[in-house]
Amino acid sequence: MGIEDQRRRIPRTDHLLSLSAVTEARTRLDEAEIRAVIAAQQELARSGAIAAEQVEPAVERELRGRRTLSLRPVLNATGVVVHTNLGRAPLSAAAREAIGEAAGYVDVEMDLGSGKRSSRGAGAREALLRACPDAEDALIVNNGAAALLLAVTAFCTGPGDAAGPREAVVSRGELVEIGAGFRLPELMTAAGARLREVGTTNRTHADDYAEAIGDATGCLLKIHPSNFRVHGFTAEVGIAALRRLADEHGLPLVADLGSGLLHPDPALPDEPDISSALRAGADVVIASGDKLFGGPQAGLLLGRREAIRRLARHPLARAVRSDKLALAAVEATLRGPEPPVSVALHADPARLRERTERLADRLAEAVHRRFAVVPHDGRVGGGGAPGVPLAGWALELPEAAAERLRAGTPAVVARVRQDRCLVDPRCVPESDDDALLACLVEALGGAEREAGPDGAPSGIGGAPVGRR
Numbered sequence: 494m495g496i497e498d499q500r501r502r503i504p505r506t507d508h509l510l511s512l513s514a515v516t517e518a519r520t521r522l523d524e525a526e527i528r529a530v531i532a533a534q535q536e537l538a539r540s541g542a543i544a545a546e547q548v549e550p551a552v553e554r555e556l557r558g559r560r561t562l563s564l565r566p567v568l569n570a571t572g573v574v575v576h577t578n579l580g581r582a583p584l585s586a587a588a589r590e591a592i593g594e595a596a597g598y599v600d601v602e603m604d605l606g607s608g609k610r611s612s613r614g615a616g617a618r619e620a621l622l623r624a625c626p627d628a629e630d631a632l633i634v635n636n637g638a639a640a641l642l643l644a645v646t647a648f649c650t651g652p653g654d655a656a657g658p659r660e661a662v663v664s665r666g667e668l669v670e671i672g673a674g675f676r677l678p679e680l681m682t683a684a685g686a687r688l689r690e691v692g693t694t695n696r697t698h699a700d701d702y703a704e705a706i707g708d709a710t711g712c713l714l715k716i717h718p719s720n721f722r723v724h725g726f727t728a729e730v731g732i733a734a735l736r737r738l739a740d741e742h743g744l745p746l747v748a749d750l751g752s753g754l755l756h757p758d759p760a761l762p763d764e765p766d767i768s769s770a771l772r773a774g775a776d777v778v779i780a781s782g783d784k785l786f787g788g789p790q791a792g793l794l795l796g797r798r799e800a801i802r803r804l805a806r807h808p809l810a811r812a813v814r815s816d817k818l819a820l821a822a823v824e825a826t827l828r829g830p831e832p833p834v835s836v837a838l839h840a841d842p843a844r845l846r847e848r849t850e851r852l853a854d855r856l857a858e859a860v861h862r863r864f865a866v867v868p869h870d871g872r873v874g875g876g877g878a879p880g881v882p883l884a885g886w887a888l889e890l891p892e893a894a895a896e897r898l899r900a901g902t903p904a905v906v907a908r909v910r911q912d913r914c915l916v917d918p919r920c921v922p923e924s925d926d927d928a929l930l931a932c933l934v935e936a937l938g939g940a941e942r943e944a945g946p947d948g949a950p951s952g953i954g955g956a957p958v959g960r961r
């Protein structure tokens with residue numbers, strides 16, 4: 494058939510636009526993108542790269558494969574509960590639903606009874622206060638860093654500071670970098686605060702704070718160094734002792750806890766919690782919404798009424814305020830069932846072993862290779878509870894499987910360690926075990942396709958098992 498005949502048989506644009514795949518794609522994609530897909534396939538046919546008959550199926554395939562979102566869903570098989578590179582806390586079903594509901598017009602700042610303006614995010618604030626009765630008031634901002642910025646700025650700068658900003662007195666052992674070169678001291682000085690560093694890296698005493706306090710002091714600041722631990726000859730001053738100093742000098746005391754447990758958790762005995770910090774005497778306690786709290790990105794500020802009000806009224810509060818989606822998710826996280834972070838943190842090791850062994854069995858059945866089930870410690874992650882192992886189990890695969898798993902749909906991110914790829918089900922919801930198995934079969938089944946003529950699998954490893 495001549496090139497001219499081929500060209501005449503290329504489907505016309507109006508025909509392609511009437512395909513049901515196009516109707517379906519219009520719910521996700523804009524018209525220009527759809528037309529560009531069609532034009533590109535017609536062009537391929539015109540140039541002879543594909544046959545005219547292939548245009549229609551190619552358009553359908555291409556449109557179905559186009560996603561509106563560049564973010565791809567991931568099954569977290571690393572055993573790291575709060576994985577910063579995977580978006581920290583996964584939201585509960587209740588929080589996801591709340592985000593959907595808050596996505597349209599909502600009464601986030603209106604009292605529907607009177608039709609008048611109301612206080613923004615009052616529902617989330619009330620839920621937080623109910624969950625944490627030790628706080629007199631609460632404020633939710635964009636993230637933990639914003640909360641710290643707001644507190645330090647409000648307490649250390651302001652009208653009447655003729656001599657420049659006041660100082661936040663903080664221990665040298667607490668001036669931490671929390672990740673990716675992000676340093677809390679730089680954040681605070683960028684905000685215009687002055688840090689008055691006291692003590693040494695490993696030891697700071699109450700006297701160190703006392704000597705530093707003077708006319709220029711704006712607040713006392715305690716930061717929980719969440720992502721490392723100093724062992725050996727160490728000393729730090731607790732919140733209760735700092736409270737006494739703060740009272741003597743009439744200063745506010747701010748405690749940045751990082752992780753955001755609301756109450757003590759026996760699984761993490763060394764992790765500070767908001768309620769205890771408030772009871773020990775902090776005026777303002779700061780925590781992230783998307784670490785151990787298990788909610789959306791948010792900065793939670795809880796504390797004494799006057800102190801929180803001062804922060805809420807500060808001009809910077811408007812620049813760091815929380816959006817309605819996060820407010821909805823915070824409220825739903827608090828009022829709904831146990832969030833996934835807590836479920837993963839408290840997973841029963843015996844149950845994890847059962848799930849891992851069942852995965853290994855079903856995988857062996859599908860790909861005729863058996864992979865070992867080995868003990869594997871999960872981690873809290875996200876800069877929380879460093880060095881605390883969470884006893885669990887993993888399926889041990891060859892290292893090469895990790896890349897194939899990441900390329901799957903959904904992508905599976907496993908832990909690569911000492912030439913092995915470890916698949917830990919701790920952070921995979923049990924309801925996703927079938928999906929995880931399908932991804933494993935897909936990633937390891939490649940070896941099957943490369944099997945030799947005698948049917949003996951080759952390639953990616955594992956011990957062969959007899960065929961049924």
Ligand SMILES: *Cc1c(COP(=O)(O)O)cnc(C)c1O
Nearest residue numbers: 636637638717719750751781876
């Ligand atoms: C994580 C952390 C922060 C920052 O919180 P984000 O919510 O990530 O902005 C601040 N301080 C401490 C101690 C932290 O661990």
